[in-house]
Amino acid sequence: MSDGEEESSFLSLPNSVLQRHCLTSDLSETATSEQQQLLIQTLQERVCEFQAHLRSEDSAKRLLLQRLQTHNHQLNKDNHQNEEHSSINQEPQEQPRLQDSQLNQTVSPTGGRSSSVLTQRPVDFPSAVQVSKVHSQEQLQKDEGEQLALIAGLRTQVRELEEKLVDQTQEVERLCSELGATDLEKQLEVLESENQWLKQELRASQTQTTCSTGHCHHSQDVQALRGELCRKDEECREQERRLAALEQQVQERTGVVVQLQQQLEVASRLRSQSEEQLTSRLRDGEEALSRQAALPLQVKYVTKTVEVESAQCKQALMEAQAHNQALQEQLSVQRQLLRELEQQLHESQRSSSQLRQQLRTDRSRLYGLLSKAVGGGNAEVTHRLSKILVYEGEMERAQGQLEAEMQSLEEEKNRVIEEAFIRAESEMKAVHENLAGVRMNLLTLQPALRTLTCDYNCLKRQVQDFPYMLEKAITEAKQEICQVIGEVSSANQELLRKYKQEMNLRKKCHNELVRLKGNIRVLCRVRPICAGETDAADTKNIVTFDPDDDAVLYLSNKGKLMTFELDKVFPTQATQEEVFQEVQSLVTSCIDGFNVCIFAYGQTGSGKTYTMEGVSEDPGINQRALRLLFSEVSAKKPDWDYKITVSMVEIYNETLRNLLGDNPNEKLDIKMCPDGSGQLYVPGLTEFTVESVEDINKVFDLGHMNRATACTNLNEHSSRSHALLIVTVAGKLNLVDLAGSERITKSGAEGSRLREAQCINKSLSALGDVINALRSKHSHVPFRNSRLTYLLQDSLSGDSKTLMMVQVSPLESNASESVCSLKFAQRVRTVEIGPSSSSRRQAENSSTSSSPTHDSVELDSPPVTPVPLPISRASSASSTLSSTSKTPTTRRRSHSQLSTGEQREKHPQFHCKTNSHMMQRYLLV
Numbered sequence: 073m074s075d076g077e078e079e080s081s082f083l084s085l086p087n088s089v090l091q092r093h094c095l096t097s098d099l100s101e102t103a104t105s106e107q108q109q110l111l112i113q114t115l116q117e118r119v120c121e122f123q124a125h126l127r128s129e130d131s132a133k134r135l136l137l138q139r140l141q142t143h144n145h146q147l148n149k150d151n152h153q154n155e156e157h158s159s160i161n162q163e164p165q166e167q168p169r170l171q172d173s174q175l176n177q178t179v180s181p182t183g184g185r186s187s188s189v190l191t192q193r194p195v196d197f198p199s200a201v202q203v204s205k206v207h208s209q210e211q212l213q214k215d216e217g218e219q220l221a222l223i224a225g226l227r228t229q230v231r232e233l234e235e236k237l238v239d240q241t242q243e244v245e246r247l248c249s250e251l252g253a254t255d256l257e258k259q260l261e262v263l264e265s266e267n268q269w270l271k272q273e274l275r276a277s278q279t280q281t282t283c284s285t286g287h288c289h290h291s292q293d294v295q296a297l298r299g300e301l302c303r304k305d306e307e308c309r310e311q312e313r314r315l316a317a318l319e320q321q322v323q324e325r326t327g328v329v330v331q332l333q334q335q336l337e338v339a340s341r342l343r344s345q346s347e348e349q350l351t352s353r354l355r356d357g358e359e360a361l362s363r364q365a366a367l368p369l370q371v372k373y374v375t376k377t378v379e380v381e382s383a384q385c386k387q388a389l390m391e392a393q394a395h396n397q398a399l400q401e402q403l404s405v406q407r408q409l410l411r412e413l414e415q416q417l418h419e420s421q422r423s424s425s426q427l428r429q430q431l432r433t434d435r436s437r438l439y440g441l442l443s444k445a446v447g448g449g450n451a452e453v454t455h456r457l458s459k460i461l462v463y464e465g466e467m468e469r470a471q472g473q474l475e476a477e478m479q480s481l482e483e484e485k486n487r488v489i490e491e492a493f494i495r496a497e498s499e500m501k502a503v504h505e506n507l508a509g510v511r512m513n514l515l516t517l518q519p520a521l522r523t524l525t526c527d528y529n530c531l532k533r534q535v536q537d538f539p540y541m542l543e544k545a546i547t548e549a550k551q552e553i554c555q556v557i558g559e560v561s562s563a564n565q566e567l568l569r570k571y572k573q574e575m576n577l578r579k580k581c582h583n584e585l586v587r588l589k590g591n592i593r594v595l596c597r598v599r600p601i602c603a604g605e606t607d608a609a610d611t612k613n614i615v616t617f618d619p620d621d622d623a624v625l626y627l628s629n630k631g632k633l634m635t636f637e638l639d640k641v642f643p644t645q646a647t648q649e650e651v652f653q654e655v656q657s658l659v660t661s662c663i664d665g666f667n668v669c670i671f672a673y674g675q676t677g678s679g680k681t682y683t684m685e686g687v688s689e690d691p692g693i694n695q696r697a698l699r700l701l702f703s704e705v706s707a708k709k710p711d712w713d714y715k716i717t718v719s720m721v722e723i724y725n726e727t728l729r730n731l732l733g734d735n736p737n738e739k740l741d742i743k744m745c746p747d748g749s750g751q752l753y754v755p756g757l758t759e760f761t762v763e764s765v766e767d768i769n770k771v772f773d774l775g776h777m778n779r780a781t782a783c784t785n786l787n788e789h790s791s792r793s794h795a796l797l798i799v800t801v802a803g804k805l806n807l808v809d810l811a812g813s814e815r816i817t818k819s820g821a822e823g824s825r826l827r828e829a830q831c832i833n834k835s836l837s838a839l840g841d842v843i844n845a846l847r848s849k850h851s852h853v854p855f856r857n858s859r860l861t862y863l864l865q866d867s868l869s870g871d872s873k874t875l876m877m878v879q880v881s882p883l884e885s886n887a888s889e890s891v892c893s894l895k896f897a898q899r900v901r902t903v904e905i906g907p908s909s910s911s912r913r914q915a916e917n918s919s920t921s922s923s924p925t926h927d928s929v930e931l932d933s934p935p936v937t938p939v940p941l942p943i944s945r946a947s948s949a950s951s952t953l954s955s956t957s958k959t960p961t962t963r964r965r966s967h968s969q970l971s972t973g974e975q976r977e978k979h980p981q982f983h984c985k986t987n988s989h990m991m992q993r994y995l996l997v
């Protein structure tokens with residue numbers, strides 16, 4: 073770089089800075105009117121023109137100096153030649169040297185070489201030297217004159233420049249006076265400083281001009297300062313660029329924030345719109361629900377479903393609104409945060425601008441100092457530079473802090489914005505999902521509402537039509553019910569008729585069955601040997617049974633085997649239930665209106681009481697019969713109303729005692745009914761109505777108690793008296809536990825015992841006579857011969873049914889009594905068989921005649937002439953009965969087959985072998 077270029081750069085730097093300073097000052101501080109700006113611009117342009125003019129003049133001066141140097145060089149060569157030539161003829165050269173020195177002093181502005189060039193002027197030719205010398209002198213003079221003219225021109229130009237400078241100064245002063253505003257004082261100062269700079273440049277030019285070889289001893293420092301300043305300025309510009317980039321980033325972030333805010337506003341607007349839509353839909357739904365609330369009860373369950381779902385929708389909407397509120401609150405918080413960040417950004421920008429301003433100020437000061445340093449000393453410059461460095465460091469630190477703060481703020485802002493955006497997005501998504509669910513619910517509710525409305529309309533129509541339909545249905549139902557009732561009534565009548573018909577038929581069948589079995593049936597039961605009887609000598613069992621025939625009993629008596637045939641024989645192991653099974657058909661006949669009489673006959677201790685009463689854990693016929701009657705009556709209860717009454721009577725010594733009465737010793741009498749019906753009755757006889765098994769037990773307990781209070785020894789007393797349980801339903805059932813039938817001679821009784829035995833024999837004899845008369849169908853039946861038969865008259869006559877249970881002891885010691893009881897039972901049963909089988913009876917009698925007791929009875933027994941029974945049923949039955957069942961095989965068939973009856977029909981004539989006299993004698997013996 074040449075000196076001129078260095079000067080040009082040196083000059084241009086402050087000018088550019090000043091221009092920038094002026095412009096920024098104009099823009100940042102004043103900028104109040106266009107006129108001022110135009111004036112300043114005009115001034116700046118003029119300064120620029122002036123600078124350009126100075127540069128052109130400077131370049132012209134350099135060209136002139138180069139020409140001068142070239143010319144001086146030529147002159148030096150010429151002078152060198154002239155000196156060599158003047159070794160012979162030396163000529164004084166004072167004048168040209170003076171002239172050269174003068175020239176050097178006035179013209180050479182740039183260096184020492186020009187002075188030497190000017191002082192060493194060469195002389196070329198020695199001989200023709202005079203001519204050339206003259207010529208060179210003339211040329212030298214001419215050149216000197218040109219130089220002088222040039223210098224004079226330069227001076228003239230300098231003066232002109234000074235004049236122009238003065239004019240410009242005046243112009244500036246004039247402009248200042250014209251403006252007169254304090255706002256332009258700084259610009260004036262700048263212009264003044266610029267003028268100062270120009271003056272200094274001018275002086276520097278002058279100095280360079282006057283001191284061609286003059287050097288500034290501070291040039292190196294200034295150069296270094298210039299470099300440093302350039303570097304600082306470059307750094308400042310770099311920092312400004314970074315600051316501008318940061319500002320741009322901030323603006324971009326701000327734009328993003330604004331965009332986010334706009335998006336959030338749009339989202340909130342959409343949300344509010346959707347909420348409004350939902351609210352309106354919900355309102356519509358609620359109105360529809362309120363309309364549906366008046367629906368009848370039949371559709372309320374559907375309405376409740378809709379209400380529940382509507383409540384859910386409401387709940388979802390409330391949650392969505394609350395969520396929206398929370399989002400808006402968060403948005404407002406984010407906005408507030410954003411505002412704070414923007415405020416901080418503004419503050420940072422403001423502080424940055426202040427720093428920049430301070431930087432500019434410092435720079436201007438630095439430039440001032442530099443300018444001063446150009447003319448001043450190194451110390452001041454160094455001090456100023458150190459201060460500049462300190463400022464720069466502070467500025468860098470402040471800027472670094474500012475940038476770090478800006479960056480952290482920026483990151484914080486970005487983070488907060490991103491978090492808020494993500495949160496807002498997720499919450500918006502949740503809200504949208506909720507809204508979608510609510511919409512879906514509403515969409516599903518709408519068809520339900522439509523269905524509800526349709527159902528409601530249908531129900532409404534049905535409800536409107538309901539009274540008419542109900543009335544019509546009731547009328548039809550009444551008609552149908554009346555019709556059905558009539559049909560049912562007629563059907564019931566028919567059924568009742570058929571039932572009664574069937575009942576009668578059943579009754580007839582049952583009666584026929586009983587009749588076929590025999591109106592007087594004779595069964596035999598053999599009691600087992602008791603535990604206390606096994607030790608005695610005569611405890612041998614003499615009774616055996618036929619395993620193939622349950623109606624035959626074998627008795628071994630004194631080495632002879634006697635065979636007895638009865639209707640049925642119960643062996644020792646027969647249970648109470650089995651015995652009752654055989655008699656229960658007779659018991660149920662009582663319900664059909666038949667009179668029934670069941671006797672237990674046998675010697676004392678043969679088991680009569682056991683069979684009739686039994687023991688508490690295994691009751692006998694009495695209790696079982698009553699239980700059966702209860703069950704039968706209960707089964708017939710809806711259609712038939714039966715009352716069961718019970719009386720208990722004891723006959724002792726031909727005296728009738730009421731066992732259920734208040735006074736057991738009171739004697740009762742048997743009388744004929746005064747109504748002329750021929751019926752007997754017992755005045756004062758107590759009857760208890762029983763309705764349960766408990767009642768029966770109470771009655772039995774009372775009877776036993778009364779029976780026991782009237783005697784000293786109950787066992788003996790019970791053996792010597794007849795006990796009757798009289799049960800009345802439709803018919804009368806007499807259950808009789810007779811007194812012991814043992815022979816009195818065997819017992820050896822005397823006195824009262826004899827009297828008892830006589831009474832017993834009398835009553836048993838009377839019973840035998842009655843049975844014989846009945847079976848023999850005598851016209852007269854001697855019922856009045858004893859209290860027993862008289863009391864049982866209505867139960868032994870007519871179509872009544874009688875069963876005699878002959879009790880037998882299996883002991884050898886009781887053999888004769890057992891034989892007597894069995895013979896009596898067999899004769900009773902044989903009488904019924906009829907006279908056609910008399911030969912058989914003869915054979916049977918002969919078969920049993922081996923028994924001495926029987927033989928004795930047989931001898932005294934007159935023949936019995938059969939007579940028809942007084943009741944038509946009985947007589948017809950007897951007429952149809954056959955006596956063919958003599959053998960066990962035949963008997964079995966007669967029990968199991970009705971064809972037996974047919975066989976009996978072939979033998980209508982039966983003859984009773986025994987009579988009452990025979991019976992009586994037998995008993996008395």
Ligand SMILES: Nc1ncnc2c1ncn2[C@@H]1O[C@H](COP(=O)(O)OP(=O)(O)OP(=O)(O)O)[C@@H](O)[C@H]1O
Nearest residue numbers: 599600675676677678679680681682790791811812
């Ligand atoms: N089938 C039987 N099974 C078991 N024990 C029986 C049976 N029959 C009778 N007994 C017993 O034999 C004994 C005599 O019986 P029970 O008193 O019934 O005779 P009875 O004929 O009634 O006598 P009485 O004429 O003196 O009243 C009693 O102890 C009784 O328990």
